[in-house]
Amino acid sequence: MLTIYGVPLSVHTRKAIVTTILKGLDYRFEVVIPVIPGNPPANWSTLSPTGLIPVLQEDDFTLADSSAICQYLERKQPSPPVLPKDIKDHARTLWFDAYAGGTIFRHVVHPLFHQTIVNPNIRKTPIDRVVVDDVLSNVQPKILGYLEGEISGMFLVGDRLTLADIAITSNFINYQYLGFKVDTGRYPKLSRYLREIAALDAFQRALEDEKPFVAQMGLDRSFLS
8 A cells, every 4th residue: 555644734745645546546644744843753864855845655665756756656556647748747846846936936835834823832932024025016917917827727738637627726726825815807718627626526525634734723724615
């Protein structure tokens, strides 16, 4: 059986979990919060050379990094596919996966999560409103505008759910957990897209498992109604 180590609210952990659920693979989940001293297992540095989550373990095989994990799962259980066979669609899927982790997470979700959740609740430091305002005013509009222009149907690439949708939507789940909204008037296609992807069964099952953690953190689930 697969074991996934991580945090339910991690966009990267969720990406691996949704992919696992979509492919109908049995797995168990073990919560590991590296930022809390003493929480990781004794062999954490071996499981995750970077110290980051998620990590997948299957028997004596261990793999860190969410994108590598999802590509491993794709080869392990090819159906349903999350990576298209068409060479251009395959490349676009990898691009959106990279954009989700390298741009949306790094420049929007990560700073907002740390400023509104980690700093006041874990580090016991005040929210830096300058950082939050800069993300919302200067960084976010470019990203939302780009995605709005890329959506032409229910899915970002092709006519079925791919890793692109899983990665992008996973980031916006956290964005909305924090109480931030995607303006339906300014970004109607993106707003609809995120609602429809989050409503798919694989996402719903993953999000249902997150509910206790969301409640514990006092996050906002109203956008899922």
